[in-house]
Amino acid sequence: MRVEYINPFVEAAYNVLKEVLNTEVHRGELYLKSTSMPVLGVAAIVGLAGDVEGRVLFDMTRQTAIQVASTMLAGMEMEPISDLNDMGKASITELANMITGQAVTKLHNLGFKFDLTPPALFTGENMEVTDADVEALIVPMELPQGKLEINVAIRERA
Amino acid sequence: MKTKQDFPNINERTAQGLSPEGTPYRVLVVDDSMFVTKQISQILTSEGFDVVGTAANGQEGLEKYKELFPNVDLVTMDITMPTMDGVTALEKIREFDGNACVVMISALGKQDLVKKSLMAGAKNYIVKPLDRKKVLERILMSLKQ
Amino acid sequence: MKWNNEENEKPSSANVRTAQRQGFSTLAAAYAGEAEAEDRETEEREKIDFKMVTFALAGKDYGIDIMKVKEIAKYGNFTYVPNTPPFVTGVYNLRGDIISVIDLRKMFNLPAPQKAQGEAQDGLILRLESNLIGVVVDHIDRVVGIASTNIQPPHPIFADINIKYISGVVEQEGRLYIILDVERIFQREEEKNEPPAVRLTTAQPEPAAQPSVPTPSAPASETEFDFVRESLSTFDVFHVTDINEQWARERFEQWRSSRKTAGKPIQLSTHEEARDFVKSFTSECTGAFWDENYLEKVEKVLPEVNVGTVHVWNPGCGQGFESYSLAVLLKRHYPDKQIKIWASDRDLLSISTAPNLVFPRNSIPDYYADFIVEGTNGMSFGEEVKDAILFEYHDVLHPNAIPEVDIILSRDVLSFLKESDQRQVLTQFHEKVKSSGVVISGKHELLDTLDGWDRVKSGLTAFRKA
Numbered sequence: 001m002r003v004e005y006i007n008p009f010v011e012a013a014y015n016v017l018k019e020v021l022n023t024e025v026h027r028g029e030l031y032l033k034s035t036s037m038p039v040l041g042v043a044a045i046v047g048l049a050g051d052v053e054g055r056v057l058f059d060m061t062r063q064t065a066i067q068v069a070s071t072m073l074a075g076m077e078m079e080p081i082s083d084l085n086d087m088g089k090a091s092i093t094e095l096a097n098m099i100t101g102q103a104v105t106k107l108h109n110l111g112f113k114f115d116l117t118p119p120a121l122f123t124g125e126n127m128e129v130t131d132a133d134v135e136a137l138i139v140p141m142e143l144p145q146g147k148l149e150i151n152v153a154i155r156e157r158a
Numbered sequence: 159m160k161t162k163q164d165f166p167n168i169n170e171r172t173a174q175g176l177s178p179e180g181t182p183y184r185v186l187v188v189d190d191s192m193f194v195t196k197q198i199s200q201i202l203t204s205e206g207f208d209v210v211g212t213a214a215n216g217q218e219g220l221e222k223y224k225e226l227f228p229n230v231d232l233v234t235m236d237i238t239m240p241t242m243d244g245v246t247a248l249e250k251i252r253e254f255d256g257n258a259c260v261v262m263i264s265a266l267g268k269q270d271l272v273k274k275s276l277m278a279g280a281k282n283y284i285v286k287p288l289d290r291k292k293v294l295e296r297i298l299m300s301l302k303q
Numbered sequence: 304m305k306w307n308n309e310e311n312e313k314p315s316s317a318n319v320r321t322a323q324r325q326g327f328s329t330l331a332a333a334y335a336g337e338a339e340a341e342d343r344e345t346e347e348r349e350k351i352d353f354k355m356v357t358f359a360l361a362g363k364d365y366g367i368d369i370m371k372v373k374e375i376a377k378y379g380n381f382t383y384v385p386n387t388p389p390f391v392t393g394v395y396n397l398r399g400d401i402i403s404v405i406d407l408r409k410m411f412n413l414p415a416p417q418k419a420q421g422e423a424q425d426g427l428i429l430r431l432e433s434n435l436i437g438v439v440v441d442h443i444d445r446v447v448g449i450a451s452t453n454i455q456p457p458h459p460i461f462a463d464i465n466i467k468y469i470s471g472v473v474e475q476e477g478r479l480y481i482i483l484d485v486e487r488i489f490q491r492e493e494e495k496n497e498p499p500a501v502r503l504t505t506a507q508p509e510p511a512a513q514p515s516v517p518t519p520s521a522p523a524s525e526t527e528f529d530f531v532r533e534s535l536s537t538f539d540v541f542h543v544t545d546i547n548e549q550w551a552r553e554r555f556e557q558w559r560s561s562r563k564t565a566g567k568p569i570q571l572s573t574h575e576e577a578r579d580f581v582k583s584f585t586s587e588c589t590g591a592f593w594d595e596n597y598l599e600k601v602e603k604v605l606p607e608v609n610v611g612t613v614h615v616w617n618p619g620c621g622q623g624f625e626s627y628s629l630a631v632l633l634k635r636h637y638p639d640k641q642i643k644i645w646a647s648d649r650d651l652l653s654i655s656t657a658p659n660l661v662f663p664r665n666s667i668p669d670y671y672a673d674f675i676v677e678g679t680n681g682m683s684f685g686e687e688v689k690d691a692i693l694f695e696y697h698d699v700l701h702p703n704a705i706p707e708v709d710i711i712l713s714r715d716v717l718s719f720l721k722e723s724d725q726r727q728v729l730t731q732f733h734e735k736v737k738s739s740g741v742v743i744s745g746k747h748e749l750l751d752t753l754d755g756w757d758r759v760k761s762g763l764t765a766f767r768k769a
Contacts, residue, residue: 001695001696001697002693002694002695002696003654003655003657003658003694003695003696004658004694006651006655006696016287019287020287030651030696032649032696032697032698032701033701034698034700034701034702072193075197076196076197076200077200078196086192087192087193087196090191090192090193090194091193093191093193094191094193094194097191097238097265097286098265098286098287100265101238101264101265101266101267101286102265102267104266104268105266105267105268105285108268108269108270109269116238116266117238118190118238118239118240124458133702134702135697135698135701135702135703137696155704156693156704
């Protein structure tokens with residue numbers, strides 16, 4: 001992945017998670033993965049278009065998703081949820097949207113014109129993601145609610 | 159002799175969502191995320207605004223605006239939505255009603271988008287994550303214009 | 304991209320079944336009464352028809368079909384065998400049978416607790432279709448009986464180890480066991496490496512406390528070289544193969560005499576010693592801008608380009624000094640052509656500074672003067688040069704979209720990859736470089752020792768497709 005794309009995603013993830021969850025967030029070491037199949041159970045995906053093609057995938061366990069959503073809902077004076085209902089899913093996709101949006105904004109300021117698509121959410125039992133072989137950058141984030149892996153796969157348009 | 163009644167109660171705060179006449183401002187919330195719709199609605203209603211309608215994409219937003227017209231004081235408009243995006247919807251609403259008061263709310267803060275929206279007639283542009291204070295400030299600022 | 308998704312959730316009873324299947328006791332506990340009663344009922348109804356020996360690997364529970372387990376063992380001293388992959392711990396004398404012993408933790412890249420030299424390790428002797436094999440684990444638990452109908456297919460969630468080695472997962476008394484398909488695991492290894500047992504039987508059948516000799520008549524120094532070679536690979540510091548063997552042997556002679564003089568042992572026992580051994584390998588002008596001398600040498604091997612753009616692949620570019628050096632050389636050599644360089648490295652720290660490389664004026668030869676600009680923190684390259692290079696954080700072993708190229712610049716990269724990876728990358732080089740193109744490797748990397756490559760006569764290690 002192009003070096004200049006890395007920091008915007010890392011910073012956006014840190015800033016948005018910190019602000020939205022109102023908590024300390026710790027970033028693990030970045031690394032590269034040769035296939036981009038999500039593994040933890042719940043995945044929110046935001047597509048990227050424009051100068052590049054690709055997508056950003058937010059991977060976490062169901063429990064983490066439930067707890068993150070509950071934290072976000074608490075900010076709107078709503079009760080925590082015990083399972084991932086429609087509102088819970090909307091919370092997770094909105095989080096994915098905000099992180100990707102901030103990253104795309106930063107990239108725009110650096111001269112890279114990206115666009116993003118509306119996010120989608122996929123859950124464990126019925127998940128079958130087949131990307132053509134794509135290398136992905138993994139940004140692991142440690143939250144009090146559990147681990148969130150941000151998986152970015154971007155291909156330059158020739 | 160001045161009594162307590164002559165001084166305004168410093169603990170009394172007027173709800174920010176009420177117009178000078180005392181009636182609540184009427185808001186149409188357009189966003190494809192039920193989370194964001196709920197978030198904006200919650201911030202507004204807690205300050206006395208009246209959320210008169212919601213829509214999940216630009217097309218729906220435009221139709222709702224026409225339906226409710228002229229009983230909408232403000233529209234909050236997301237940008238990234240399916241079917242019809244927020245900037246297109248903004249243009250069409252402004253075409254329909256030249257006095258429409260629309261505030262963009264988006265996760266994207268790209269300079270060219272902001273410029274484009276403002277030039278198409280948006281009164282303000284709020285970047286997510288949403289902060290209660292920021293949202294109220296900007297919305298009131300837009301309504302007063 | 305193809306997606307299969309169902310965003311509509313089914314009601315909670317489905318979630319309970321899901322929770323039980325996936326062994327997430329927390330979710331199951333949430334529906335406690337209902338779930339446990341269901342559990343007990345099913346157990347009474349189902350027959351136990353599958354028994355497995357359970358054990359732990361890096362904190363997770365695994366199981367192997369008891370029919371595949373010959374016996375449980377505690378291994379004392381292994382006999383170290385050279386020229387085997389790092390997860391082959393050694394060989395073991397099982398009452399006369401010589402069997403290979405594999406450390407499953409090392410094989411699956413899981414953390415293994417350090418055990419003192421000589422301290423016994425837990426293991427199993429497996430009876431596979433074709434032979435016996437020993438495995439080392441963290442510790443053996445017990446034999447567990449289950450109903451085979453409860454075995455669920457593997458799920459990517461259990462991707463600690465490659466999913467193709469898992470025949471299924473099953474939950475028993477609140478614990479989740481991953482059942483290993485041992486025939487599958489060891490089938491590939493059999494094909495890849497001749498089991499050391501076979502080699503030993505033809506040479507010396509007696510495993511002793513000292514390392515065994517692979518061929519009885521090999522001279523002592525050849526063995527010593529083999530051991531050094533093996534250590535370099537095991538420490539993952541350097542991998543000796545055909546392309547760098549000449550340098551490795553020369554270096555070994557040098558190393559041997561200097562160590563003997565200093566009264567130090569020849570064998571490499573620490574990471575640091577391994578790195579020391581390899582210090583003299585690096586090519587000239589590494590980590591610095593190319594000097595006039597080197598630039599001249601490279602210019603001599605530049606290929607003819609008949610189209611409007613010169614394409615270059617530069618994997619392992621480090622901080623980018625060589626990428627920038629080449630970019631300027633190409634701009635001067637092909638003044639009317641566009642230059643496109645794909646530069647990459649898997650060391651994030653090094654490559655992250657490459658796109659905006661800043662350096663003091665006196666650190667760069669005058670050759671580059673026309674292409675550099677002054678900034679607030681020092682000198683950097685002008686837009687013209689920066690636009691020519693795309694720096695990526697990328698692992699050359701992973702998929703990429705590099706087109707056919709005129710030049711591949713990859714110095715001192717291959718030798719640091721293990722043998723199978725070297726082959727994979729060289730195959731890619733062969734595919735991607737044009738017939739008229741050239742591959743520039745490290746000073747001591749001779750690609751023409753392999754079929755498919757010819758050397759370009761020059762003062763450099765430059766090669767063409769044969």
